[in-house]
Amino acid sequence: MKRNPLILFFIAAIVAAMLFAGIRMARNNRANGFAKGQLIGQLAPDFELPALDGKNLKLSGLRGKAVLLNFWATYCGPCKIEMPWFVELQKEYGPQGFQIVGVAMDDASTEDIAKFAKEMGVNYPILLGKESVGESYGGVSVLPTTFFLDRDGKLIAREFGLQSRSVFVDHIKKAMSQGHAVQAQK
Amino acid sequence: MKMLLASAFLLFSAWAQDDLGPQGPAVKMAPAPVVTVVQGKPATVPLSFRVSSGYHINSNHPKSEFLIPTVLKVEATTDIVIGRTTYPEGQDMSFAFAPDEKLNVYTGDFKVDVLVRPLRSVQAGKYIVRGTLKYQACDNAACYPPKQLPVSFDVKIAKAPPAPTKNPAQSPHAH
Numbered sequence: 001m002k003r004n005p006l007i008l009f010f011i012a013a014i015v016a017a018m019l020f021a022g023i024r025m026a027r028n029n030r031a032n033g034f035a036k037g038q039l040i041g042q043l044a045p046d047f048e049l050p051a052l053d054g055k056n057l058k059l060s061g062l063r064g065k066a067v068l069l070n071f072w073a074t075y076c077g078p079c080k081i082e083m084p085w086f087v088e089l090q091k092e093y094g095p096q097g098f099q100i101v102g103v104a105m106d107d108a109s110t111e112d113i114a115k116f117a118k119e120m121g122v123n124y125p126i127l128l129g130k131e132s133v134g135e136s137y138g139g140v141s142v143l144p145t146t147f148f149l150d151r152d153g154k155l156i157a158r159e160f161g162l163q164s165r166s167v168f169v170d171h172i173k174k175a176m177s178q179g180h181a182v183q184a185q186k
Numbered sequence: 187m188k189m190l191l192a193s194a195f196l197l198f199s200a201w202a203q204d205d206l207g208p209q210g211p212a213v214k215m216a217p218a219p220v221v222t223v224v225q226g227k228p229a230t231v232p233l234s235f236r237v238s239s240g241y242h243i244n245s246n247h248p249k250s251e252f253l254i255p256t257v258l259k260v261e262a263t264t265d266i267v268i269g270r271t272t273y274p275e276g277q278d279m280s281f282a283f284a285p286d287e288k289l290n291v292y293t294g295d296f297k298v299d300v301l302v303r304p305l306r307s308v309q310a311g312k313y314i315v316r317g318t319l320k321y322q323a324c325d326n327a328a329c330y331p332p333k334q335l336p337v338s339f340d341v342k343i344a345k346a347p348p349a350p351t352k353n354p355a356q357s358p359h360a361h
Contacts, residue, residue: 074252075244075322076329078283105331108252116252142328161328162283 044069044147044155045136049103049127052114057101057125060153065099066175067149068168071134073106074116076143078162083120085165090124093172097151097181100124103133105140148172151179211241211323211330218339225346226306228269231339233258233298235319242291243321245276249290253322254332258298260317265308266341268315269301282326302341310345314338 039045044067048058059067070086072079090100104113104126117126134140137147148157148171156178157171216234223229237243244253260268274297276290302315315338322332 073329073331075254075332077281077287077289077324078327078329081283107332112252142330144328 039138040155040158042155043153044149045133046153047130047133047136049129049133051125051127052110052117053125057127059101059149062099062101062149063153064151064179064181065097066093066151066172066179067153068098068100068172068175069103069147069149070100071103071105071129071137071140071143071145073104073143074108074113075106079144080120081162082144082146082168083122085168087121087123089168089172093176096176098172098176102126103129105129105134105143148175150175150177151181154179211243211325212238213243213319213321213323213333213335214238215319215335215337220312220340220342221302222342222344223302223304224344225304225308225310227346228301228303229341230272231300231302231315231341233300233337233339234295235292235298235335236295237293237323239294241323241325242279242281242289242293243323245290245292246273247276247290249288253289254320256292256319256321258300258317258319258337260300260315260337263313263315265305265343266313266315267303267305269303271301272299274298281324300339304341304343306346308343310343313341313343315341 044059046058046060048056051057059069068086068089070079070082072082086100086102090098102117102122102124106113106129108116110128113126113128137145142160144159144161146159146163146168147155150156156175159167159171214236216236218231218233221229221231243256246255246257248255256273258271258273260271262268274292276292278288279291279293280286280288298319300315304313317337319335319337320332321335323330
């Protein structure tokens with residue numbers, strides 16, 4: 001039986017295209033899928049990290065409040081733009097059961113991080129991040145990366161990079177409207 | 187026929203491989219020229235780097251203490267003394283995330299010079315010098331954790347010309 005070269009070429013092209021698509025999908029899953037496909041809608045991975053004031057903060061201890069979890073670093077210019085907004089948003093929505101938590105993901109000393117936070121007038125807890133915590137959130141390879149948790153501790157949204165203030169406000173309002181407002185445990 | 191199939195497969199594989207390339211920002215080093223140095227004499231090795239389009243990295247002298255400078259660290263060797271590293275001046279640029287602030291950065295191509303001086307006693311031949319370029323990149327809306335790019339270059343050491351032989355002054359002949 002004689003094989004038609006064009007058909008064989010076509011089959012080879014389809015196989016290669018499928019391989020390409022598979023590789024792309026695998027990569028997307030690796031980069032985003034954990035957070036997109038599995039993390040959003042799920043309970044936020046719990047962690048306990050030291051804060052700049054020396055006390056430890058456990059994420060699940062904030063249950064009952066909507067939480068904005070912001071991964072940032074002192075070397076990150078875009079993170080610096082968001083911080084004054086966060087200060088305002090904490091003031092505005094804090095009394096309604098909203099809490100911003102910053103997680104510093106850099107190698108700077110605690111003193112430098114504290115100095116930076118002071119310069120920015122930060123009025124919310126800054127935690128000293130660990131790689132393992134970032135990994136539990138699908139890997140924090142872009143800064144800023146911000147997650148929004150509803151009052152039950154469920155992840156409802158995630159944003160990479162600098163966003164407009166209105167994007168944060170929308171997510172915060174949504175986070176505050178979901179879940180049960182209970183007294184946060186100490 | 188087989189050639190045709192193999193070509194088709196290679197073509198699409200290359201396409202897929204290209205897509206598997208480094209994600210996000212990257213700094214790449216161009217192959218360094220092999221610099222020939224004479225035993226005991228200094229020479230400059232120019233190293234060329236390229237920052238991916240759309241990204242910037244801090245210069246060696248960023249304008250804020252919180253920014254991470256680009257630094258080349260060359261591993262010490264027993265045969266070659268590593269001297270001064272000369273960085274280019276960065277460009278003062280403003281970015282969308284801070285239009286009123288100027289950052290001193292490298293974008294596109296930049297060159298770093300490394301001074302090397304082989305010891306007089308070192309044997310002639312080719313030596314590999316290794317190091318890392320530490321950098322931290324950002325784009326207009328986000329930053330990326332610091333990275334370390336492995337760097338290596340060859341230094342070819344040539345023998346120093348023999349020292350001129352001293353002719354003893356000839357004593358005048360007494361006639």
